[in-house]
Amino acid sequence: MRERRETAVRLWFDMWLKKADLGILHLFAPDAVYIESWGPEYRGAEKIRHWFEEWNTRRTVLRWDILEFFHKGDQTVVRWIFRNRMNDGRREEFEGMSLVRWTQDGRIAFLQEFGCNENRYDPYRDGPEPQFREGAALWF
Numbered sequence: 001m002r003e004r005r006e007t008a009v010r011l012w013f014d015m016w017l018k019k020a021d022l023g024i025l026h027l028f029a030p031d032a033v034y035i036e037s038w039g040p041e042y043r044g045a046e047k048i049r050h051w052f053e054e055w056n057t058r059r060t061v062l063r064w065d066i067l068e069f070f071h072k073g074d075q076t077v078v079r080w081i082f083r084n085r086m087n088d089g090r091r092e093e094f095e096g097m098s099l100v101r102w103t104q105d106g107r108i109a110f111l112q113e114f115g116c117n118e119n120r121y122d123p124y125r126d127g128p129e130p131q132f133r134e135g136a137a138l139w140f
Contacts, residue, residue: 004106005076006069009098012108013080015052016061024049029107037096037115059086063093076100081118094118 008027015022028034028045035041042048063083070077078100083093094115101110123130 001106002069002071005071005100005102008106008108009069009076009078009100010066013064013066016056016064019056019060021049021052024052027108029103029109032108033110035112037094037113059084062091074102076102082115 011022012027015024025045028048030045031043032045032048033041033043034048034051040051042051061082061084063081065081067079067081070079076099078098079095080098081093081095083091085091095118096113096115099110099112099114100108103109121133123132125131
C-alpha cells in the first residue's frame, strides 16, 4: 500500500513538472479537498483539475523534489522542495510538506500543504536581542 501511495504522489508532482493532466480525476476522489499552504482551497476533483490547468498558464514548476514519506493509517506526509517561475520572470522556492488522506480505493480524499521559507537565519546570532530582517515576511 505504501508503494502505491508513493507512486500516486509522484504522479501528482510529475503532472506539475510536465504541465500535463495525467489523470487528475482518477487520482483525486470526486469530493476531494486540496488546501494550498498560502490559503486557497479547492473542493472537488473537477475544481482541482481546473486550478491545475489555469495555474499552468501563468507559471512553470521547475522543481518539486520529494525528500521523504511518512505513512500512518490512511494518511501520508510528504516532505519536499518546490521551485517555480512565473511568466513575468519572478521565482518562488520553498520547502514544504503535504498531508494526504486516502480513500479506501486509494484516491486522494484530502491534501493540505504546509510551506517553510528556505531563506532562514538566526535572529540571535549577534546577541540576546533579536535582529529580524527588513521587509515583508513570506507566510505560508
